[in-house]
Amino acid sequence: MSWNASSNAAPWWSTLAFRLTAGYALAGLCLVFLATASLYLVLLSELEKSTDLFLADKLNVVRTLLRERPQDWEGLREEIELESAARRYEQFYIRLLGERSTPLLTTPGMAEQLDLSLLARQTQSRPGHPFFMKGTHGQTFWVTSALAEVGSPSTRTDIIEIAIDISLREEFLARYRRWFLAVLLGCFAIFPLIGYQVARHGIRPVEEIATTAQHISSTNLRERILPEGYPFELASLADTFNKMLDRLEESFERISRFSADIAHDLRTPVNNIRGEAEVALARARTVDEYRDVLGSCLEEAVRLSDLISDLLFLARAESPLTHLHRERVNVAELLDGVRDYYEASAEDGGISLTTTAGTEPVIAELDRTLVQRAVGNLVSNAVAHTPSGGSIVLGTTVETGAEASTVRIEVSDTGEGIPPDAMPRVFDRFYRVDTSRSQASGGTGLGLAIVQSIMLLHGGDVEIASQLGQGTRVTLSIPVSGPR
Ligand SMILES: Nc1ncnc2c1ncn2[C@@H]1O[C@H](COP(=O)(O)OP(=O)(O)OP(=O)(O)O)[C@@H](O)[C@H]1O
Ligand SMILES: [Mg+2]
Known part of the structure; x- marks a missing residue:
């Protein structure tokens, strides 16, 4: 049996194929064992029950004859001697013992089959208790005994002994046990093979995915997995993998x-x-x-x-080691600072730059320098893309939730707006809508990418809405802990 080449480094017992095979084989063996063992037990109990019923029936007949017709010696002899002789299988023998264990009636041939003195000793030591006894030719007997009243009212008490030869039954059960063992051994050999085939078949798609993954390199990102014929779970794994490759x-x-x-x-x-x-x-x-x-x-x-x-x-x-220097910041004041900084260039372009005063001050734990830089980038874009006579408004609001609040900063202008087809790309690095114009005005296309990075660092996001010829509104949403 050869295990997967990719699992060469790992010990064979830790491979998925081995674990699945062992699991299948064990489960299969347990199932076969339970099924066969329970069948055996049911069979055994049914056979015992039928023998016990037969013996009880015989005892009853003899007892009834003794009690109700003690004079009918012929009927009794027939019951004991002839009925037994009529049976070919499960021969049974009856002996009637009178006072002081004197044999009164015995099925013919009983003395050849059983050691009668041993039988008498055993029934006396355990009267009424059935037991196994070996016959003189090695047969197995199931023996039971009972006291029987003679006459009604009773004149004396006799002992009835019945021994039934259950050798055939025992042989049948032994054959069953041998067959059971052979089936178990067969399953022990076959189940791991079947389990291994099933496991190999099941994990083949995983190996194919692993092989594809091994082939992937920066120059070979086109390769994809074809999940045809894969089971649903692995098809979805392959799909996830393909999507990861797309990304x-x-x-x-x-x-x-x-x-x-x-x-x-x-x-x-x-x-x-x-x-x-x-x-x-x-x-x-x-x-x-x-x-x-x-x-x-x-x-x-x-x-x-x-x-x-x-x-x-x-x-x-982008580095995971970058930390924010959060401090308590009055956001409205921060916006005033940005407005003052850009006021002169806005005035030069004939644009009005204002801040809307909130009803109450918005205080939040932010990295002041970074948020200032993000808002500055937005205002610089607005100033660059708003013609003379237009206006730019900066505003802030806070949305209070049960567990956390969100501070929103909005920069809206009445400028030229952004064409709809350019909207999905404005946050890409180096993307500029009008390359020649932006180049002339010194834009590099990094401003909005920086705004987005700053928002990601704060765990927030940035949204842009624009109408060509009408204006643009950019909203920064920053989550801040605890209700304000
Ligand atoms: N308020 C706005 N109005 C109209 N267009 C805008 C506005 N903000 C951004 N844009 C468009 O989105 C593009 C990308 O903006 P971004 O700030 O990333 O780059 P930039 O302003 O060209 O260069 P940089 O900011 O790096 O100097 C801009 O080139 C511009 O065309
Ligand atoms: Mg810019």
Whole structure:
């Protein structure tokens, strides 16, 4: 028997195939044992019952004859001598003992079959109790005895002994026991084989899934399992596995797209710096010209360093070791701070930037710097995409639950809005709706990805709703412990 190759490292007794086989074989053996043993017991008890009934019947007849017709010696002799001779199987012998154990009537041939003196001793020592006794030719007898009143009213008390030869029955039961043992031994050999086949058949899909999993690598994410013919549970496992591969493939694609985007976005400012420096160094320049070149190099370097710190932030936010520095924050005050920061650029664009004052202050345990950064990103997007004359409103509310509360921060604008087909992708890294425009305005497409990471760190989420040409509303929901 060869166990699965993948289980080579594990001891054979710890393989699933072995455990299932052992389980099937044990259960099968127990079942066969119980079925055969119970059949044997039923058979035994039925045979014993029928012998006992026969003996009781015989005793009754002899007793009745003795009590009611004590003179009918012929009838009694017939009952004892002739009836017994008529039986071919389960020969029985009756002996009637009178006073002082004098034999009065005996079935012919009884003395050849049984040691009568031993019989007399045994019935005297246990009168009324049936017992087994070996015959002179090795047969097995079942013997019972009883006292019988002679005449009515009784004149004396005789003893009736009946011995029935149950050798055939015993032989039959012994044959049954041998057959039972042979069946058990056969099952012992066959059940593990059948169990092993069943187990192999059952775990084959698992092995196929494992083989597919072993083949999967970053360059081979296309492989899938075909769950045709699999049992339902394993088909659903295969389906889960395929879905996991879909997600992995998508993540890998996103990561490679992300790397290409990073390379592209890093190359642009570096190329700009290089180009400016090369042009500047091509010939002698005036101090003002050098200052201009250095100024635009600095601008590109700032852009580069902002991009790198955004990427670093996203990488850190994804690390499971990142901890939040939660503190009690007055959210309305935080929004006022963000408004003050962006007020000047909003004013330059002719946009009104306001906060709605809540009825009561919203205090929550948050990471102030991160939430400030998330709201800042949203306001900067709103300012960039709202034309002159539009407005941006920042607001906060708190939804109190029985066990936890949720703080919501809303940034809505009356700007250009986002096209519906771009909505599912706005949180993707480096995604920009209008690439040329955003590039010109310095956007890298990381702002909303950072907002999403900050919300994930807080255990909250971000939702965006937008109508093209009407405006956009972004809602941050942050769960905070305990009712406020
Ligand atoms: N309030 C908004 N109104 C209209 N479009 C928006 C708004 N907010 C985001 N967008 C669109 O979603 C895209 C992604 O936004 P995100 O903040 O992630 O990137 P970005 O603003 O282009 O660059 P960055 O924020 O990294 O400087 C933007 O390019 C923009 O087209
Ligand atoms: Mg942005």
